Amino acid sequence: xxxxxxxxxxxxxxxxxxxxxxxxxxxxxxxxxxxxxxxxxxxxxxxxxxxxxxxxxxxxxxxxxxxxxxxxxxxxxxxxxxxxxxxxxxxxxxxxxxxxxxxxxxxxxxxxxxxxxxxxxxxxxxxxxxxxxxxxxxxxxxxxxxxxxxxxxxxxxxxxxxxxxxxxxxxxxxxxxxxxxxxxxxxxxxxxxxxxxxxxxxxxxxxxxxxxxxxxxxxxxxxxxxxxxxxxxxxxxxxxxxxxxxxxxxxxxxxxxxxxxxxxxxxxxxxxxxxxxxxxxxxxxxxxxxxxxxxxxxxxxxx
Numbered sequence: 001x002x003x004x005x006x007x008x009x010x011x012x013x014x015x016x017x018x019x020x021x022x023x024x025x026x027x028x029x030x031x032x033x034x035x036x037x038x039x040x041x042x043x044x045x046x047x048x049x050x051x052x053x054x055x056x057x058x059x060x061x062x063x064x065x066x067x068x069x070x071x072x073x074x075x076x077x078x079x080x081x082x083x084x085x086x087x088x089x090x091x092x093x094x095x096x097x098x099x100x101x102x103x104x105x106x107x108x109x110x111x112x113x114x115x116x117x118x119x120x121x122x123x124x125x126x127x128x129x130x131x132x133x134x135x136x137x138x139x140x141x142x143x144x145x146x147x148x149x150x151x152x153x154x155x156x157x158x159x160x161x162x163x164x165x166x167x168x169x170x171x172x173x174x175x176x177x178x179x180x181x182x183x184x185x186x187x188x189x190x191x192x193x194x195x196x197x198x199x200x201x202x203x204x205x206x207x208x209x210x211x212x213x214x215x216x217x218x219x220x221x222x223x224x225x226x227x228x229x230x231x232x233x234x235x236x237x238x239x240x241x242x243x244x245x246x247x248x249x250x251x252x253x254x255x256x257x258x259x260x261x262x263x264x265x266x267x268x269x270x271x272x273x274x275x276x277x278x279x280x281x282x283x284x285x286x287x288x289x290x291x292x293x294x295x296x297x298x299x300x301x302x303x
Contacts, residue, residue: 119240126205171203178209181216190220211241215250227257248274248283255287259294268296 181196197213204210218233234254237244244250255270271287275298278284291298 119242172199174200174204174207174209178213181213185216185220190224194220208241208244211237211244212246214241215244215246218250218253222253222257225260227261230254230257231261248278248281251277252283252287256290259290264294268294272298 177196178200181193181200184190184193184196194217197216200207200213201210214233215237218230218237221227221230221233231254234250234257237250238247238254241247251270251274255267255274258264258267258270268291271291274287275284288298
């Protein structure tokens with residue numbers, strides 16, 4: 001607006017100077033007709049310039065007002081777009097979280113079904129073994145030389161006859177064997193501890209300590225960096241002893257072992273499943289820290 005005013009001031013000044021010159025007395029007598037016409041035209045020109053300036057000022061003010069309104073509308077639209085973008089991002093994040101949760105629940109259900117099938121199969125096998133052992137115990141002993149052949153239950157004769165009947169293997173004490181195995185494990189006597197843990201599993205397959213013994217077998221392999229064997233032992237814990245107090249740690253270390261074997265996707269899946277199943281445990285917190293260190297996004301429902 002400033003250049004327009006300067007231009008107008010220059011025009012007005014020039015016209016005023018011309019008017020003064022025209023009004024100066026050309027002669028001492030009356031002004032000529034041509035001078036009067038010139039003054040009239042000059043006045044008309046001044047009026048036209050003033051009207052033009054007024055029109056320009058009005059239009060400029062209108063344009064300035066429209067520009068301000070446009071800027072305000074653009075700012076409002078930008079704010080609206082930002083709000084919509086934030087809402088969209090929130091909805092997408094919530095949807096991803098729900099999908100992750102649903103996927104985890106489906107996977108957990110599938111895992112539970114698989115575990116149940118495995119446990120039923122193992123229980124059936126254990127019952128078959130027990131039935132076989134029972135039949136072997138109930139089976140009549142073969143006739144020993146020097147014994148009478150009559151009667152349905154022959155009795156051995158002689159002082160050494162009792163030693164001729166094979167004695168069944170006796171199971172070692174459960175608590176003592178398990179505690180000794182844990183002691184040897186802590187002392188890094190892995191070979192001896194392995195044998196003792198295997199005795200617990202063999203003689204007491206249905207006892208909860210059998211699940212813990214199986215876990216320690218996995219821990220021995222894990223400490224010795226035998227990750228493939230460690231994963232197998234952890235799988236036995238998760239499939240046959242899912243209610244064990246060591247199940248969460250077994251799944252955590254199984255995930256770590258898979259990652260150490262460069263099987264990243266499988267390891268991440270195990271850690272996410274652990275968080276889904278045992279969200280409030282220290283093992284779940286360790287799984288979150290491991291996933292964060294790997295740059296893996298964790299669903300909002302699992303944080």
